Amino acid sequence: MNLLSCLRGSACSCVCVTASVEDRPPAGLCAQPREKTGQRPVPPGVKVGQPVASAATPTVVLEHVSKRFGQKQAVADLSLRLQPGEVFAFLGPNGAGKTTTLKITTGLLRSDTGEVRVCGYSMRGDGRRAKQYIAYVPDQPFLYDKLTGREFIYFARDMYAVPRGPADRRLEQLSERLDMGGFLDQLTESYSHGMKQKVALAAAMIHEPRLLIVDEPIIGLDPRTIRVVKEMFREIAGRGGTVFLCTHTLDIVETLADRIGIIHQGRLIALGTLQELRAHAQRTSRGPAAGRPEAANLCVGAGVGGGPSDGRLEDIFLQLTEGAVAPPGTTAECQP
C-alpha cells in the first residue's frame, strides 16, 4: 500500500491515502478520480454525482460489493463513491439492503465480493486504520447500561485517542446544543430512546469523524434537536467530512442531502441529486408508456406543483421502487 498525504491548505482538505495503483492520483494534488476501464456502464439518465469537493479522493468507495444471507441476496453488485464534503442519503424499502450496506461500510459485515475502502484504507486488509475515521450510529444505539452518558462519551473519547482538553470543550458544546445537561450524569439504563440517541450522536461527534454513518438518526428526537442534528450534519460536510445517512424520513433527505441513492432488492436503482432523480423518474415513467399521449402528464409532480421539477421525493421513490403510484387528488390520467 502506498501512503500518500494529500493536504493543501484550504483548497483540498482531506487526508487521503491510496490503496492501489489504479486509484493513485496523477501528478498534482487532488486530481479528479478516473473511471476505471471495464466498469459497468451506468444506467441511462442516472449519472454519478459530481463530488461536492472537487478533485478529492472519495471518502468511501464501494466497488461491486455483494452480500448474500443464505438464499437472500441482500446486496447485489453495488458500486458507490462518497465524496468529502457531502451529505449522502441512502433510501430504500424495508429489507432493501440499506443497513447491510452500512454495516459493510463500517466493517461489521464482510462482503462476499467487491472491495470497500474508507479514506483509502481497505476495510478488509486495514480495517482498524479505516475505523479511526469512522463514527457509526445504528438505529438502536448501544450504550453501556451501567455507565453514565458522560462516562460513555469519555469512553468513546479515549477509544479514539482524542486529547482531553479539546474533547471536554467539545463535550460541553455538544451537551448544550443537544440539551443533554439534565441527564448526562445519570446511568444510561434510565434513558429514553431519544436520550440514548443524543448521547450516541455526541459520542460519535466527539472525535470529529471524517465519515459519519447514521441509521435513522432522528427517531425519538424532538423538533429542536432534529434541527440541531441537521445543522451538525451540514457542519461536518462543510468541514470536508462526509455524512452517510440512511433514513425513511424523506423530508430530512429533501432538505439535507446533496446526493441520494435509492436501493431496491439489493441493487442501486438510482443515484444523484434530487433534481437528477426527478428527471430520471420522469424519463422512467414515460418509458413504458411511450407513444401514449394521455401519459404526457406524469404522475410524479402532478397535483403538487404541476411540473416535473416539483416532484416530491416520496412520489419519485415510490415510482422508482414500485412503479407509478398516484398521489391523492391526482387526475384520472395518473392512475396506474
Add this chain to the structure above:
Amino acid sequence: MAAKPASLAALPHSPSPPGGSLWVLARSRALQLHNTFDQQLREAPWRTLSVLALLALIWASLYFLLDEVLRHVRGWGLVGVVSYQHLFVHFFLVLAVMLAFSNAILTFGSLYGREEAGFLLASPAHARDVVFVKWLEGLFLSSWSFMLLGIPLMLAVAHNAEVRWYYYPLFLAHFFGFVAIPACLGLLVAWAVAMWAPRRPVSLAVGGAILLLLIAIYWLSSLSQHALESDQWLHVVLRQIGAVNQPLLPSTWSAKGIDAAMHQQVGTSLFYLLVVLGNALGLSWLTVNLLGRWWAEAYSRAQHGRLNLAIRFGWFTRLLTWSLFFYLPRRLRELMLKDMRGFARDARQWSQMVIMFGLLVIYALNLTRLPFDLDSPFTKGLISFLNLTTVSLILATFTSRFIYPLLSLESHQLWLLELLPIRRSTLLLVKFLFALTVTGVSGCAVMALAVYVLALPPAWARFDVLICLGVCVGLSGLSIGLGARFPVLGQRNPARIAAGFGGTFNLVASMAFVALELTGVALLMVREFDPTFALPSTLSLAGWAMLAGLLTLSAAVAATALWAGARHFERLEY
C-alpha cells in the same frame, strides 16, 4: 452546498489510543462494576446484603456437606488415602467440562451476538484487546459459581488432612491456573461455531448438553449394572476412575499437584503447577491471538445465523394449547398460545427443562437397578419419599428460573396487554395456569413413572402424585405471585431477572415451602408406618386428613402469593 471544504481541523489521531484499547476497555469495565455496586448499595442496600448473606449461607452449607463427606472417606483407611486424588481428578474434570461449556455460551453471545460486539467492532479498538477482555469476563463469570465450590472444598480438605500453610496458596494457584484451560477451550468452541455453524448455535449448545448428559447416563448406568458388593462392581468403578485419570489431562495435573500439596510434597506440587500454568498461558496466548485475528470474519459469519427461518403454521403449539387449556375461554387460550409459543421457540428455556426432567425420567426407569432391596416396604417408602424430595426441589429450581421472570418479561409490551379487554389480575391467572400446566404435567408424569416402577401400593401411589401436584400448585403460585410483587421492569434477560432480589427471595420461599410440605409428608409417613416400619397398603383416615391439610396448605400458599402479587400488579405504573 459547501464551498471548497476547509482543511478538516480534526483532532490528531494516533494509530491507537494512549495505553492501547485494552486499557480503555479495562477501565470501562471497572467503572461499570463500580457503578453497579454503588447503585445496588444506594438504592437497595438491604437487598444487596440479603443476597450476600444467602450466598454466604450456601457457601457454608457446601463446606459442611463436603467436610462431612470427606470425614467419612477418611474413615475408609487405605482406600481413603487413594481416594482424595481421585476426588480431585473427578472434581477438576467435571469443572473443566462445565466451565468450557458455559464459557462457550457466554463468549458466543458477547463476541458474536450482542450489540456491544458490533459497537466495539465498528470502533478502532484492537480486536485482540477486545477478545482478551471478553475472555477475562467469561472466565470471571463462569468461574464465579465454581469459586463457591472450590473454596469450601479447599477448606474441607484442610480440615480433614494435616496440611501446612503452603497448601492454601498452592490450591488457589492450581485452581486459577487450571480454569484458564477450559475457558480457552470454550472460546475456541464459540469461535468454531461462529465460523462454521452460525445458523444453529442454540441447537448446537442444546445438542452438546444432551450429549454430555448421555455420557453421564452411560457412565452411571454402567456402575449400576452389578451388585454393590460384587467384584465386578469394584472392577467397573476402578476402570472408570482409571479412564479419567489420564496423565495428559490438565485435570490430572491439578489433582496431583493439590494432592502433593496436601501431603507436604512442595516440589511435586510446584512441578505440576508449572505444567498447568505453562499450558494455560500458552493456550491463552494462542487463543486470544487466533480469535483476535479472526474476530471480524467470525462476527460477520455469525450474523447469518440471526436470520430467522419462516414459521408457516405453528400448528403444533396451537394444538397443544387448545388441548391443554380446553376449559378456558378462547380469549385466554390465545394468551396461553402466545406464552406457549414463546416457550417452545426459545431453546434455552425448554432444553433446560428437558435436561432436568429427562434426568428424572432416566433415574425413574433405572430404579430397579439400584443396589437396594426394593421388595422391602420400608425401602419402597424411603425411596418414594426421596423421589418426592428430588422432584420437588427440581420443580422449585425450575419455577424460580423460568416461571418467576414471566411477568417481568411482559413489561416491554405491557402497553399491548393493557389495551386488551382483560384485567391485569386475569393476566396473572393466565400465567399461573400456564405455569401449573407445564410443571404439573411434567412433574406428575415423572412421579407417576417412579411410583409405577417402584410398584407402590395404589393408595401411596395416589398420595405421591397428589402431593406432587400440590407442590406444583404452591410453587407456581409463589413464582407468579412474587414475580408480580417484585417485578424487574424493562429487563429482557430472564437469568438476570431470576438472579435479582425478587428471584432470590422467590427461590428461598420456594425451598421453604418444599421443606414444609416434605416435613408434613415425613410426619405422615412416620405416623402411618406399622411397628416394623413397613409402608401399609392404605392410608388411615387421619392420613387422608393430613393429605387434605397438605393440599390445603399448597392452595393457601399459592392463593396468598397470587393475591399479594395481583394487588401490587394492579396498581403498577409503567
